Amino acid sequence: MGKARILCVDDDIAQLTVMAGILKTDGYEVETAKSGTDGIAKAREWKPGLIILDIMMPGMDGYEVCRHLKRDPETEHIAVLMLTAKGGVDEPVDHAYELAGKVKDRLKGFDSGAIEFLTKPVKAKDLLQRVKAILWASGLPV
């Protein structure tokens, strides 16, 4: 059996191209979707082992997509890694409410069923590292 299948969902085509390029170079099978609805359809049909999901997208946002995936018995088992551009929780903030906002975003993501977060822009190294950890934890080929 080869490496795992990964579905990337983002409305930014350049971001999709970069992620897909990095993951493919590392030997993964990659599919992309440019919107939430497209992502859900591809998840049902293609059955990836991991979905990398952008939060802020026009139409259906990442939280909604994730909730949807987790309600559907066909897709509920798929691990979701969320992409956020709101900055990492470790970065310095000027005010406590900024940090509170970021933490709230993350909690919302975890509540919707995501298992991990990555902050944009994502470095290739971090992306692969995080993807491997999740696949390993889900018992999939890394």
Next chain:
Amino acid sequence: MSKKILLVEDSRTEALRTQLILERAGYQITLAANGKEGLFKAAMEKPDVILLDTLMPQMGGFETVGRLKLDPQTHNIPVLILAAEDERANMPSGDAIAAVMRKPFDPTRLLNKLDEITKGNGGDLHAELLRAQHQVEEAKKSRTDFLANMSHELRTPLHEIMGMTDLLLGTELTSEQQGFINTTRASSNALLSLIGDVIEFSEIEVGQLGLEEKEFDLAEPIERAIEIAMPYATDKGLDLSTRIAAQIPKRVVGDANRVRQVLTNLVTNAIKFTERGGVVLSVNSEQSAVNSDTDTVHSSLLTVRFAVRDTGIGIPADRREIIFEPFQQVDSSATRRFGGMGMGLALAKQLVTLMGGKIWADSQPGQGSTFHFTAQFKRATVEPRPAAAASAGKAAQNLEILLAEDSPTNQLIAVANLKKAGHAVTVANNGRIAVQLFEERGRRGARSFFDLILMDVAMPEMDGLEATKAIREKEKALGGHTPIIAMTAFTTKEYRDKCAAAGMDAYISKPVRIDELTKTFEPFLSRESETPTVAPVALQDALEIVGGDVDLLKSAVALSLREVTGQFEELKQALAQQNPKAVEASAHRLKGIMGNLGATAARDIAQRLETMGEQGNLAGGPAAAQELDGAIARVIAFFSDPDWEKRARASQGGADG
């Protein structure tokens, strides 16, 4: 007894997994989410082994190892590194690390390794001896460390309190409430500077704080200290003056900031303890005062002697030394009467010692005190060439200046001084006329007719703040940015913030001194003609994002640039329609696009716009959009030049070979 393991790992998933494995095997686990937290917990909990992830934001694994090994409290604890394969090459060498495991790791191998490490450690007599030896050192250090750690922890919430207090001051308050808040702010400020002193004091004590060695103008720290202390002196009606001996060399090598810090400390202290009279700061060169031998002139080291004399309450003879110890004052009633001064002199003493000098106090109780200190500097190798100074002055000559000022006396003085300095001046009697003149005089190319506007703040009909806002509003349509400098008698932060919010670039306090004025506006004028120094694209960042794959970056660039124009149009439309949600969304997308290309400047501006949209306040939107437009244009220009690709490939080739 079960062994304690500190697990330093930023990924929640990984941490959870490792924790489960280790706990099942009977270890006791403490988690730390980043390097900094790891260091703190390692020192506090003294684990038997530290398990460290190498891929962490902020302080990475390798830096963390370095710091663990530097700290005597933790340097004996074995460290097991969890690393991705490609990082093994950069691994710190030798005995710093007990073992390395590749991620994702095999649980059984990890447990075996841990077993090996903990057993080896327990049986090693030599290690035990070393540990005992370090316990003695630890005890010496622990108090200082504790103070430093506590102070760092205190500073964060204190910043919050101060931030919120500032926000509160901006709301409608009764004068009674205003008084309460002002007191809160003053107390917070005092506490903050005390905490800062404690931190620095402990840093010096443990040898973490070093001095800079840079060439500087000796007059700079002196002027700066006086500037900081002047408002306090004025408040109390005290004279504050300086006497600098002529034979002092202008340029020296040393740490200007530290000199300033000690001077500020002594001068504000003197003011605090003086009710009438004044404070004099004098500066002498020690050698020339003591001996006039010619060979001292050629020595490369120079000792400067500073003295701060006041006419205050004075210090009894038996307290003159103890006041330089931490948390000591002349007597405990002084704490109540004067507040503060717990750490200031102790810190000053340390800094002076670092600078190779001494500090001491002379005093006649009831008559006043003089604080002396000496500091050693290296002589600057080359004195500045006067030619350079002259050409810098010339750049700021022959300006078209608009002066908005209602008082005829002030007008007279300002016009005379500005003309003497070679500028042309147009006078407006109030803000309304200033705005009118700004418009009528028309433009010179992309720029306004005026090079600079000096704006009084309090004026009849239309004040300086309103006039500035109006001018900035007009500039949105016309383009350009004319520097506006506020002239004001009020120098509180609150007031300065108001000026900045209205769109003013700087402020100077009244009465206006021409040299100060020139100094204030010079940076604005030179900035206009200079090309931006920040590179539009951090190529190294962009390469890291694509994992060094230049072709992938090329296609990302092509796709991004195709998208960016449309996105920017959407943003402009959203701004025109005053739709914060749409501004947030399109700015967010632009931020993502720019971030992926390593275009940090453009990304930050987009971020600002996103925040404006999020908060529903689009007032600064058009100006930021204009800025973003320029930044994007520079990014496009950067990637249109095929040179970037060559450089990118070269840097990758270099990294491989």
